[in-house]
Amino acid sequence: MTWLDLPEDSVFGLANLPYGVFSRPGQEPRVGIAVGSSVLDVGTLAEAAGAAFAPVLWGPSLNPFLAAGRETWSLVREKVTEWLSDEAHRDLVTPHLVPLAEVQLHLPFEVADYVDFYSNEHHAVNAGTIFRLADDATDALTPNWKHLPIGYHGRAGTVVVSGTPIVRPSGQRKPRNEEKPTYGPSLRLDIEAEVGFVVGTPSKLGEQVGVGAFEDHVFGVCLVNDWSARDIQAWEYQPLGPFLGKSFATSVSPWIVPLEALQHARVAPPPQDPEPLPYLLGDTHWGLDLGMEIRVNGHVVSRPPFATQYWTAAQQLAHLTVNGASLRTGDLYASGTVSGPEKDQRGSLLELSWGGREPFDLPDGSQRTFLEDGDEVIITATAPGPDGARIGFGEVAGRVVPAVTEEK
């Protein structure tokens, strides 16, 4: 299968081949592919091999490769698979393998627009119950929830790569029992475990991208931690939605797993009732059976299942473009918080602590409602690959550092 010395259970085996951007000390960032415990310096390898597609793999981001389109994505994948499978290429390839331990990983692509959806029913019901029933709403789900994948734009400029420290945000928050808002560091700093979809092929302004065109536009999948300051969010979000409660940072995993690597992870989309409007229907869309894991300071606090997500990624894309909004290479859209029906499958601390009212235990004896300074959160995921293999997504990690405290 491969001449590489890969452990049988590697989640970065030949069935995966996720793309990222790496650098060695003193070198400029460049495109790489994770293989086992190495990074394949695929741009220089392609050049050495005289591959015509080499130039799209040069440079400090995936964007030229993403823009090259579906045929090129397949071609490069085919070629890399051949290089790593056929013993004959060992001497060609070996000089271009770099130990992962020796490299720094960078934000893999320049984010164009960032959209965050809200497409998980368990999460939406939980959040609606915690946030809005208290405001005398009559239902946890707003009336539109089952008719369209609700989404909003986030801040593309503050999407950061895994490992970037998260400065506790300051801002306005107004506790329910106080008259006026106060300024200060967020007291309810939270996470949202999400799955992100990365657009490669752009579309034209005024053009709709139907459910069936999903694979022509979306290259791959990453993990997203949509850090959220719940107190800031609660005070600001009416009537125009989340803003500063989210815009301080959104972390993504350093590896983008190609859709082509996820053929075996496809699952039937969940039944949708009521039936969505025709522009949201299609024969070709599917969910993805990602098993996610959230660790706080090394302890697993939740294992959200992505397979039961209500709206599929293809439906989200069709909705995003139904008004003629164009796509750009580097657009990122995230699933919304992934939660399962069980308590230990919830994708945010808001849900795990039920709005802060039910602290949960960490195995070290401490308790949490929201994040404390110094806490480290790591989200990982795997999905089924061929022949019992597992496809890994790497991790999206972040440690909370204290707020900039000066009053301005």
Added chain:
Amino acid sequence: MTWLDLPEDSVFGLANLPYGVFSRPGQEPRVGIAVGSSVLDVGTLAEAAGAAFAPVLWGPSLNPFLAAGRETWSLVREKVTEWLSDEAHRDLVTPHLVPLAEVQLHLPFEVADYVDFYSNEHHAVNAGTIFRLADDATDALTPNWKHLPIGYHGRAGTVVVSGTPIVRPSGQRKPRNEEKPTYGPSLRLDIEAEVGFVVGTPSKLGEQVGVGAFEDHVFGVCLVNDWSARDIQAWEYQPLGPFLGKSFATSVSPWIVPLEALQHARVAPPPQDPEPLPYLLGDTHWGLDLGMEIRVNGHVVSRPPFATQYWTAAQQLAHLTVNGASLRTGDLYASGTVSGPEKDQRGSLLELSWGGREPFDLPDGSQRTFLEDGDEVIITATAPGPDGARIGFGEVAGRVVPAVTEEK
């Protein structure tokens, strides 16, 4: 004052010198400055003059110039003023003046993140009354409105230059008297007349940009038409804010007027009660006395005054970054719809037709609530300059073209 043959009342006189990007047939887009009825090809002029700053003026967008920072902005302005004032430079400059009538104007900068505020009290009261009182809210303004400048992120990738046709967006909308949403072209296509602020100098993640640092980061001002599909917006916006009701297109004027040209347009910020939190206070912020005009098919339908805007642009920037969100070169943030207290000062058709319930007349005998296919909207503005001069902002124009009608 100038050796140029400029009409006395030109709004593109030497007190203005706004920046844009233009091209002549067969030429690549390049940076230009509007002077009278000409565009100054300032990059090639600077090169011919041997100016050290010339390279930031080459290329197809203003971003390198914006990124160069406040000192460079001042230096270029000083030099251009000298070139256009002193007869001695006539022979140097003349070959670089191109008639405006011969050029195409392009999107002047690559938009990084786009934020839309909601900072005009008249508009917020009108919109709140029309949209939300009907939903049994108790007050037209949400409780947070006078404590912070409410804002949200829009779609940067669909910001287009004046003149770009606006395809009527399709999507879901649910009339109040119907059970289920339907798909189709928006029946309530609207405008929002706004003022945009363009960020030049970036800031670091985790760093706050105080009210007093506004002029270190913001280069200049443009006009914005934040096209809005009210029926799509009304159905989608709970709980996470506007999305497809806005993301199909946002038009900007082709000229960015430097803050330095607006010294005489500064007005005292309005009284704010309650007093905002300290991070929103400062001695150095001000409103801008822009007189705006909205024309539909050539007829003036409104003259919104920007001077009385509740939250100033410096306060908006301080709020946008109070959570440590970083700024990038090319960030655009818009004021929110500008409306005055009078009926003929309202900045949207939503307000002019009071939610569609009160059609208004056009002088050609036709009536409007919202926009019809073929309608052209043009927003212009001027501001006071020195010695009785007027500073012009050019125009942001757009014509509505019919929806892509196929059901998908």
